Structures are given as structure tokens and as C-alpha cells.
Amino acid sequence: xxxxxxxxWWRYGPWEARRTAILxxxxxxxxxxxxxxxxxxxxxxxxxxxxxxGLGLHLAYAPSPAPERWQRKIGDPAxxxxxxxxxxxxxxxxxxLPLAAPADLDDGRLALYTRLATPSYDVPFFTTHLTSAAHxxxxxxxxxxxxxxxxxxxxxxxxxxAVVTGDFNAFPDSDEIRLFGGVLTDPPVPGQIFHDAWRYAxxxxxxxxWDPANPYVARYGHPPARVDYIQVSPPGAGGLxxxxxxxxxxxxxxxxxxxxxxxxxxxxxxxxxxxGAPAD
Numbered sequence: 001x002x003x004x005x006x007x008x009w010w011r012y013g014p015w016e017a018r019r020t021a022i023l024x025x026x027x028x029x030x031x032x033x034x035x036x037x038x039x040x041x042x043x044x045x046x047x048x049x050x051x052x053x054g055l056g057l058h059l060a061y062a063p064s065p066a067p068e069r070w071q072r073k074i075g076d077p078a079x080x081x082x083x084x085x086x087x088x089x090x091x092x093x094x095x096x097l098p099l100a101a102p103a104d105l106d107d108g109r110l111a112l113y114t115r116l117a118t119p120s121y122d123v124p125f126f127t128t129h130l131t132s133a134a135h136x137x138x139x140x141x142x143x144x145x146x147x148x149x150x151x152x153x154x155x156x157x158x159x160x161x162a163v164v165t166g167d168f169n170a171f172p173d174s175d176e177i178r179l180f181g182g183v184l185t186d187p188p189v190p191g192q193i194f195h196d197a198w199r200y201a202x203x204x205x206x207x208x209x210w211d212p213a214n215p216y217v218a219r220y221g222h223p224p225a226r227v228d229y230i231q232v233s234p235p236g237a238g239g240l241x242x243x244x245x246x247x248x249x250x251x252x253x254x255x256x257x258x259x260x261x262x263x264x265x266x267x268x269x270x271x272x273x274x275x276g277a278p279a280d
Contacts, residue, residue: 002030002033003031003035004026004029004033004035004265005230007038010038010040010079014257015040018258021254021255021258022260025254032088032089033085035085037127039081041079041081042076042079046059048084049061052086055086058086058088060087060094060114061084064107065098066108067080070107083110087125091116093115095112095150095154096111097113098110099147101131111127111150112127121240122160123160124160124163126164126165126166129167130168130176131169137176144177145179147180149188151189159237159272161232163230164231165231167227167262180194180231181194194231194232197243198230200246208263210225214251214261228263228265230246230265236272240271240272242270244270245267246265248263248265
């Protein structure tokens with residue numbers, strides 16, 4: 001099963017050309033499931049819906065309840081913002097969690113749960129977009145606690161591990177990522193842990209998903225950082241859902257156009273075909 005997570009940089013920059021580059025990149029990746037952040041909608045058109053049509057995938061979309069801060073940035077009060085899941089398999093359940101933030105930082109961040117009905121098992125799949133302010137680690141700590149409880153409430157009885165994707169806006173060694181993983185510190189939900197898929201990557205592979213090699217990022221003068229994640233709970237019997245490969249994607253121009261300011265992350269998860277593989 002191929003998983004992709006990608007922050008699509010909302011409706012910033014040359015968005016019409018960028019969405020074509022995004023679609024071309026996803027077609028090349030041929031994902032089974034995609035978690036998307038900073039998805040725009042306007043006048044009945046939705047970027048994730050447009051991508052789903054182009055890829056032949058099912059769609060679940062969750063709009064932000066408070067897009068006003070985003071709208072002011074581009075001077076267009078008619079453009080919505082949200083997160084989405086694209087899936088090769090039908091979405092049989094969905095739920096939305098508004099993430100808490102203080103009033104001065106609250107711009108309607110969300111987590112979206114979907115239950116995906118593959119022919120063999122259900123997949124509990126989540127995508128999220130945490131608060132972005134660099135100084136707001138404490139806010140993100142609260143948000144990952146809420147996210148962990150949301151996952152526990154919707155994980156359900158299925159052999160496939162929970163998959164959580166998104167732009168966490170946090171470094172791998174930050175308090176919020178350590179807390180969410182639940183291995184280097186006590187997890188928010190007792191016994192519920194997640195493996196950062198990037199731990200399975202080639203150590204020499206480029207890892208930054210916010211990279212000044214991208215001209216949309218270079219203008220800020222920030223150093224490179226990995227802030228986008230695929231997190232997977234321990235695999236099931238036979239290694240079901242085990243990470244078998246992971247890499248960065250969407251990290252170069254397509255026809256001269258950079259698709260987004262973020263690179264994507266793509267991971268392949270085992271279908272559990274090896275009956276001798278132990279569960280973690």
C-alpha cells in the first residue's frame with residue numbers, strides 16, 4: 001500500500017500551474033491513499049476533488065471552520081481551506097476534530113479521520129495540520145494529545161495499523177513529535193505508540209520537506225527542516241502495515257513549476273503477505 005502526505009500550499013503563488021504539477025506528480029507516484037493539507041475550495045470547485053477526479057480516487061474533505069486569517073493573506077474572502085483524504089478504496093466512515101489553539105493563533109486547524117474499506121481489511125487513516133507558529137510548541141503538544149485521543153476513539157477493531165499523515169509543523173526531536181510517538185516519553189494515550197516512517201529511510205536520503213532549495217521557501221531564509229510525517233502504529237500479524245520503504249517526493253519542478261512549498265513524503269506499507277513475519 002502506497003501512502004503519500006503533502007501540504008499543497010493552499011492557493012498561494014502560481015496556483016493554477018501548480019495544481020497541474022501536483023496532479024502530474026501524484027500520477028507518477030500512483031498512491032493508494034493520500035493525506036492532503038492546505039486544500040482550497042472556491043465557487044464549488046475543490047482542489048482535492050479536482051485531484052481525485054484526475055486520479056480516479058475517492059474523496060473525503062474537511063473544511064476549516066475559521067479560514068478568515070487565510071483569506072486575508074490573499075485578499076479573497078471566498079476561498080476556503082481544509083484537509084482531505086484521497087483513497088483507492090471507498091471511505092465508509094469519517095470524523096473531524098477541530099484542534100484547539102489560543103485566539104491569537106487559531107486559524108481553524110483540523111484532523112480528519114477516514115475508514116477505508118479495502119477488500120481484505122479496513123484501514124484507519126488520519127490526516128492533520130497542526131499550528132505553524134515557530135514559538136507554539138506548547139500548543140502543538142496540546143494538539144497531538146487531542147489527536148492521539150481522537151485516534152484511539154476511531155481506531156476500531158481492524159488488523160491494519162492506524163496511519164497518521166500530515167504537516168505537524170514540528171522537528172523530529174521536538175516535544176510534540178516525541179510525545180505523539182510515545183516511545184521516547186509516555187504517550188498521551190497509554191499503550192498507543194507510532195513509528196515515524198522516516199526512521200526506515202536511507203540515512204543518506206534528503207529528508208527536509210521544508211527546503212530552501214525550493215524558491216518558495218528560500219525567500220524566508222529559514223534552514224531546511226523535516227516537518228511532514230507519515231506515522232504508523234505497530235504492524236499487525238505477518239508484518240501487516242510494516243513500513244517497507246519511504247522517500248521524499250514532489251521535491252523538484254515539473255515543467256519548470258515547483259508544485260508546492262512543501263515536499264511530499266511517500267511510504268510503502270506491507271500487505272502482510274509474509275506469514276512468518278512477527279508483529280512488533
